Amino acid sequence: MFKNLVIMILAVLAISVAAAEKPVTPLHPVNTYSIVAYDTLTEQFGAAVQSHWFKVADVIWLEPGVGAVATQSLVEFSYGPLGLEMMKNGKSAKQALEGLLASDPQNAVRQVAMIDKNLVIAAYTGDKCIAEAGHKIGKNYSVQANLMESNTVWNAMATAFETTKGDLADKMMAALEAAQAEGGDIRGKQSAAMVVVSGEPTGRPWVDRLVDIRVDDSPEPLKELRRLLNITRAYDHMNKGDEYIALNDFENANKEYAKAASMAPGNPEILFWHAATLVTAGQVNESLPLFKQVFGVDEHWRVLVPRLVKADLLPDDDDIIDKIMAQ
Secondary structure (H helix, E strand, O other): OOOHHHHHHHHHHHHHHHHHHHOOOOOOOHHHHHHHHEEOOOOEEEEEEEOOOOHHHHHHEEOHHHHHHHHEEEOOOHHHHHHHHHHOOOOOOHHHHHHHHEEEEEEEEEEEEEEEEEOOOEEEEEOOOOOOEEEEEEOEEEEOOOOOOOOOOHHHHHHHHHHHOOOOHHHHHHHHHHHHHHOEEOOOOOEEEEEEOOOOOOOOHHHHHEEEEEEOOOOOHHHHHHHHHHHHHHOOOOOOOOHHHHHOHHHHHHHHHHHHHHHHHOOHHHHHHHHHHHHHOHHHHHHHHHHHHHHOOOOHHHHHOOOOOOEEEEEEHHHHHHHHHHO
């Protein structure tokens, strides 16, 4: 019995020594497909991604006026912030990627793409990435994928990006959907994300991130991502409407709110503020059907109406308020 105990102790010590000599690095299997891209007209950077992995948004990293990074496969997330920092300090995307790979003893399991403000694009697929895996660099973009059902995924993404009309977000969305049409991640679908940043930093991050949407856990992440992209654009029109309100330009404010309402039909938030703007612009009768629709969704909006009077967002006119409240 004593002999067996000694053997067990020696075995534990041997394992401990081996572990100390060769530390185990946690592997995060964020296998996925993604795109990094640049729009020469707007100078915007963009990146988008989808995976059968929770919270895949951590794969993409962007900074206005600097560049974009996608880091995936058996991922090392630090490639994102370090890559951006190196590009910010004058390194090209190619130099940044080469430097990070050279210092990474596990680079064979990495897949990374970078693009910088000078349109230098670099991409890498390690030979230990899980098949099917590959990437393609095109004009102003790179697409990359690993653990795919088919090796046609990245070429399909490239074709979709190049042939889709619209802005950068439209083109990236098409690339993701093309990947899924080819089978996508062999494990299925779970999360997705998209970010678009302005060409030059304003010092106000909330202004510089033009699109910032993510789906962390869904059976249909791309459908949800497209819905969120549409909602983002609707609220962009809402924000423009708010800016016109600040300038007392009620006509253009009304147009922007109407555009928002058409893009997100039935959204009570958009309908309510559109109706309030119509009242402020003197179009009370036109506002009443909208108020009625909103109140039918939730009576809390009706309670909000008199509060807007005190905030100078509706006229202090009992007849007008009574008409609204009667809807």
